[in-house]
Amino acid sequence: DTEVTQTPKHLVMGMTNKKSLKCEQHMGHRAMYWYKQKAKKPPELMFVYSYEKLSINESVPSRFSPECPNSSLLNLHLHALQPEDSALYLCASSQEETDTQYFGPGTRLTVL
């Protein structure tokens, strides 16, 4: 299995909602990542979870919070988002942080 899966594919939420994005891989990778991608732009790294240690891009607001329940799962909890947070959210994983990253198909998020 060389897939990174993400659910849901699409999500529409209001600014007062709480929702979560889910990412899963069964390749035994030790590093997982969340990216945000706006239209026609390359993905921007948000979080790195590697060997149970979380690294955060300091520009990411606190209304995004990652959670890693186990080595195969990475969630992104969303709370009190703004319309400008509407984007494609990509998850990726790699064997080690220096290795090739495998990207999931993404969750398209719309904040109303």
Next chain:
Amino acid sequence: QKEVEQDPGPLSVPEGAIVSLNCTYSNSAFQYFMWYRQYSRKGPELLMYTYSSGNKEDGRFTAQVDKSSKYISLFIRDSQPSDSATYLCAMRKWDRDDKIIFGKGTRLHILP
């Protein structure tokens, strides 16, 4: 068959050599082709962007698209150790479609 196929490498070449990176794809609807470079713990950065078939040159980098063969290439001339990174091909169907399909990336090492 996956939409985009890319050999993950690693690919090791001596400094000064010409590097050839390639991707194949299955969907003839793809029209926009990109190459990204990604350093460890960083998001991908866009290197080259081409539309439809043909060549595009930018400094030491040349991108080629052969739509008849569904094959794209990135050539790096006079390779430098600083070119060591993961290179991802990516493509999308039309300009307003912000869903980019990434290849898995090729890890490149330039040996001094």
